[in-house]
Amino acid sequence: MNLFKRYLNPLLVSAGLLAMATLAGCGGGDQGRDPILGLPAATLSSLAVTPATATVAIGAGQQFTAIATYSDGSAQDVSAKAAWTSATSASATVNAATGLSTGIAAGNSSISATFGGKSAAAQLTVSPATLTAIAIVPLAPAIAIGATQQFTVTGSFSDGATRDVTAVSAFASANPATASIAAGGLALGKIAGTTQITATTGTLTASTVLTVTPATLLSIAVTPQNPIVPVAATRQLAVLATYSDGSSVDVTSGSSFVSATPASATVASGGLVTGVTFGTSVMNASFNGKTASTTVTVPAITLVSIAVTPATASIVVGAQQQFIATATYSDSSNAIITNSAAWTSGTVANASVLNTGVATGIAAGTSSITATAGGQSGSALLTVTAVAIPPVLNPILLGRAASFGVLAGTSITNNSGGTTLVTGDVGSPSQTVDPTQAAGFTNYKSGAILAGAMTDLQAAITDGNSRTCDVSFAGGVDLGGQTFGPGVYCYAGAISITGTLTLNGPGVYIFRTALTLNSTVNSVVALNNGATADNVTWLPVGPTTLAANSVFKGNILGQSAAITVGDNTTLLNGRVLTAAAVTLRNNQITK
Incomplete structure (x- = not known):
């Protein structure tokens, strides 16, 4: 044993010395620059971040790399050793240890890396979510x-x-x-x-x-059950079919109807019941071999009078006017009897009238429009004026504002998480939730293009307000249910649209109001016979409010008042342009 230790100790000492010499020759892992060898260590000269510029969508990531350059010309990736920061964390964040940046909101941020006393930065642009x-x-x-x-x-x-x-x-x-x-x-x-x-x-x-x-028809039912229908009044019946799959389908249009007592009440092929005289009648409906019924009661009241509204109306030759007949009974109740009354025109050369109460202007003059039912009648006076042939109007040119679907001088408010889609440029210095845009269009929040568009918008408004009025009215107007030809229409009061406004024929349409422009829920602006939305201009002085689910056409130009577009309202071939604010909610706007 002692002999073994005698030779082992010198061997261990020799191995240790050999290992120390080897480490000294390797420079301690510092690229051979260890002072043991008498060589000076390379120093950090500069730091660079790549890529220098990058663009990502909201939610997407961008990996940045930090490259250190040393005094001996060597370079090293120090991304994992550098400290990373984002100048604008509201727009983009960066992992402090790895350099992986993530887009948070549309905007820009400087992404910086710091290592060995050196700093460098890159610019990251965050675009709206895609x-x-x-x-x-x-x-x-x-x-x-x-x-x-x-x-x-x-x-x-x-x-x-x-x-x-x-x-x-x-x-x-x-x-x-x-x-x-x-x-x-x-x-x-x-x-x-x-x-x-x-x-x-x-x-x-x-x-x-x-x-x-496939589905098997089980039964049908007539609604309403046991309705009350006064003399000359009408009530629509409906037929609902129930199938073996549990579904119910309205089959009114495919059903046949029969009145058991037509002297008391009649029923048309489409299920429209008309009260005739006091009494009852069973209304039988049939569909694909199934039958159902309901009992109609005509009460013991008498028809006292009929009123036709509007009491006076004026239209141009070729235009139409809907009249409504309202019956008053002996018990003071009322019922609309427009579809059951008999309609006549006092002067058929000037105006005709359908049995639905729709009168059409034939020639300049007047005619009494009369509704008759149950021995009573009521009348209204219709004035028909000649169509003035207006001079050909030039369209209002929007200039640099023409590329914009939505333009607001102060702000745009759009609902978060909504479905608004703008096919056109968008411009405003302040925007709450940028509207989604179709491909190929730009959102401007500053700069010469936005400023130029606002300037040309005011020029277009000045042009529109300088046009000579073809029609001037001292009050307000509800354009719903009316048909207009090309021209300049000027109103001192508010313009409202209830129902459907029809613009008929090619040409330029300009509607001016000194007050507000409003449309009601489900209202429609319809274009017929060559009328185009690009040639329709609305010039309100006051605020504009388009109600939910309405379909609007034309360019709304607001000089200094706000424009509010209701939920699910569409402007197909139209623009929302104002020097004030615009509010959007789940809208489709196509310029």
Whole structure:
């Protein structure tokens, strides 16, 4: 044992000395620059961050790299050793240890790296979130023939948000003979079978299979049950069919109707009941071998008078006016009897009238429009004026504002998570939730382009207000239910639109109001016979409010008042331009 230790100790000492010499020759792992060898250590000369500029969408990431350059010309990736910071964390954040940056909100931020006493930075631009995927629901539904199925489309965006994009999606059925699908995603089963339903949003698509199953008719029901219909008044019956799959379908249009006692009440082929004399009558309906009935009661009251409204009206030759007949009974009750009354025109050379109460101007002059029912009658006076042939109007030129679908001098407020889609440029210095835009258009928040558009907007308003009025009215007007030809229409009071306003014929239309412009829920501006939205201009002095679910056409030019566009309202071929504020909510605006 002692002999073994005698030789072991010198060997251990020799091995230790050899290891120390080896480490000294390697420079201690510092690229051979160890002072042991007498060589000076390289010093850090500079630091650079790459890429120098980058752009990401909200929610997307960008990896930055920090490169250190030393005095001996060598370079080293020090990304994992550097300290990373973001100058504007509201727009973009950065992992302090790795240099991985993430877009938070549209804007810009300087991404900096610090290492060895040196600093460097890169610029990161965060663009609005982009649509990355869509999904259609429900998946693989089944409906009976004649039933409907509403499909919805959910979009996933680069910022991780999901939104309902049904309103801006296009739908198609691979086999429309089996099931058709409307623009809003409502499918209708037609014959038994299957079809692929496809939704397209931008360049993205999603699909599902819709199965249409046969259904057996179980029963039908007539509604309302036991209605009361006064003399000369009307009431519409409806027939609902119930099928073996549990569905109910309105089959009124395909049903036949018979009145058991037509002396008391009659029923038309479409189910419209008219009271004749005091009494009752059973109304029988039949559909595909099934029958149902309801009892109509005509009360023991007498028709006292008929009022026709409006009492006076004026239209131009070729235009139409809807008159309403209202009956008053002996018990002081009232009923609208427009569709059951007999209508006549006192001077048919000047105006004609349909049995629906719609009068048409034939020639300049006046005519008494009379409704008769139950031995009573009422009249209104219709004045027909000749159509003045206006000089050809030049359209109002928007100049640099023409590329904008939405332009606001102060601010744009858009609902978060909504489905607003603007096909056109957007401009405003302050925007709450940037509206989604179709490809190829720009959102301007400052700069010469925005300033130029605002200047040309005011020039266009001045031009429109300088045009000579073809029609001037000292009060306000409800344009709903009326038809207008091209011209300049000036009103001292407010303009409202209830129902449908029809603009008929090619040419320039200018509507000016010294007060407000308002449309009601579900109102429509319709263009017929060559009228185009680009040639329709609205010039309100006061605020504009377009109610929910309305369909508006033309350019709204606000000089200094706000414009509010209601929920799900569309401006297809129109613009919202004002020097003040604009409020949007789930809208489609196409310039």
